[in-house]
Amino acid sequence: MQAIYLVKFGNSKNAFEFRDIKPDKPKDDEVGIIVEASGINFADVVARLGNYRDCPPLPAIVGYEAVGRVDKIGKNVKSVKVGDRVLAFTRFGGYSQYVLQKENAIAKISENMDVGKALALATQYSTAFYACSVATNVLPNETVLIHAGAGGVGTALTQLCKLKNAKIYTTASSQKKLDYCKQQGADVCINYTEKDFSKEIKEPIDVAFDSLGADNFRKSYKVLNRGGRIVAYGASMMTDAHNLFTKAKMGAAFGVYHPAVFIMESRSLIGVNMLRIADYKPETLKYCMKQVIQLLEENKINPHVGKMYAAQDIAQAHDDMEARKTMGKIGIIW
Ligand SMILES: NC(=O)c1ccc[n+]([C@@H]2O[C@H](COP(=O)([O-])OP(=O)(O)OC[C@H]3O[C@@H](n4cnc5c(N)ncnc54)[C@H](OP(=O)(O)O)[C@@H]3O)[C@@H](O)[C@H]2O)c1
Structure with a gap:
């Protein structure tokens, strides 16, 4: 069995090494999984570039999710049994043919669920669900603004906010991506590399979801309604x-914010980090995954599966994501 180790920060061609692994036995609350496919998230690219504070010291196995079959269970594990097909939210460690994970970050999935769609659910859809249903509770007819709408979390937010009957504004960097956002359910799509979205939007935004930061965050805050929420x-x-x-x-460029202004304007700033939720509120993560x-x-x-790469093509998958070429979910098949 093998895992893909991140051994060097920087260029994807020199960053990864395939190494043999010998999995440990699961602890009492853990599940051992033989992995069928591993998901790739933008955070993995940030980790590979050496800009991710939470990334373990190198050599490290990154990756936030895996789909596979339960191989072994610890003595306290109740919700899955050996042989079950499962989805795991992995706090790193996902780029591996074998994953050990706590039971509280694992959910059973059906035999016929498409593997790429399943991978999309662990991090991207769970983050989106947490952001729009737990943290902000988007209401019917509210206006929402979703940046990088063609990405993994962007697609998930669009579909979930559509289910809530919100009016959806998305931004993306090309016409192809804007067309895709429309297909996913967005009402208004703006190319933010060509136009200033904050000038294009002519009505107040109730909930903004910002994954870009810097002045994109400041401009998103600027278009917020009273009673508005912005998720960073x-x-x-x-x-x-x-x-x-x-x-x-x-x-x-993010700007400076004071609680007194939040009160005066009745606006809220909400930070979301699913790693912290997984560590400190595992039952909330599991709830989001199950939903x-x-x-x-x-x-x-x-979920839209942009592409499933062969595991050997991990560098190409990273390059495509870094170059903003991907839409929806991408992953690797072992
Ligand atoms: N806090 C959390 O718990 C959490 C969980 C999951 C994801 N995230 C964050 O959510 C965001 C989306 O994650 P994802 O995995 O779904 O990725 P993704 O959206 O599929 O891919 C990233 C997208 O970001 C946009 N982008 C903007 N500036 C970029 C740049 N300088 N370089 C590359 N791309 C850029 C691109 O879309 P355009 O071409 O349309 O600009 C790109 O396609 C990331 O910021 C990620 O770190 C956070």
Whole structure:
């Protein structure tokens, strides 16, 4: 059995090494899984570039999710049994043919669930569900703004907010992506590399979901309605900051906020980090995973699988994501 180790920060061609692994026995609350496919998230790209604080020291196995079959269970595990097909939210460790994970981050899935769609549910749909249903509770007819709408979390937010009958504004960087956003259910799609979205939007936004950071965050806050909520859950733009000066400049571009102003304007800023939720509120993560699994089983959502790569093509998959070429979910098949 093998795992893909991140051994060097930087260029994807030199970053990864396939190494043999000898899995440990699961602890009492753990499940051992023989992995069929592993998901790739933008956070993995950030980790590979050396910009992810939570990434374990190198050599490390990154990756937030895996689909596979239960091989062994610890003595306290009740919700799954050997042979079950499962989805695992892995706190790193996902790029591996064998995953050991706590029971509280694992959910059973059906035999016929498409593997790429299943991978989309662990991190991207669970994050989106947490953001729009737990953290902000988007209401019918509210206006929402979803940045990077063609991405994995963006697709999930669009489909979930559509289910809530919200009016959806999305942004993306190309016409192809805008067309895709429309197909996913967005009402208004804006190319934010060509136009200033904050000027294009002519009505107040009730809930903004920002994964880009820097001045994109500040502009999103600017278009918020009274009673509006803004969810900060990423800073993809910061990957363009290659030195301390540009990092500081982009950091300052977020803007400065004071609680008194939040009260006066009745606006809320909500930070979301699913790793922290997984660590400190595992029952909430499991709740989100179960909800999105059920929504897929009821055909209420339909994750888009951009591409499943062969595991050997991990560098190519990373390059495509970094170059903004991917839409929806991507992953690797073992
Ligand atoms: N806080 C959490 O718990 C949590 C959980 C999951 C994901 N996230 C965050 O959510 C965001 C989306 O994650 P994802 O895995 O679904 O990725 P993704 O959206 O599929 O891919 C990232 C997208 O970000 C946009 N982007 C903007 N600036 C970019 C840049 N400088 N370089 C590359 N892409 C850029 C691109 O879309 P356009 O071409 O349309 O600009 C790109 O396709 C990321 O910021 C990620 O870190 C956070």
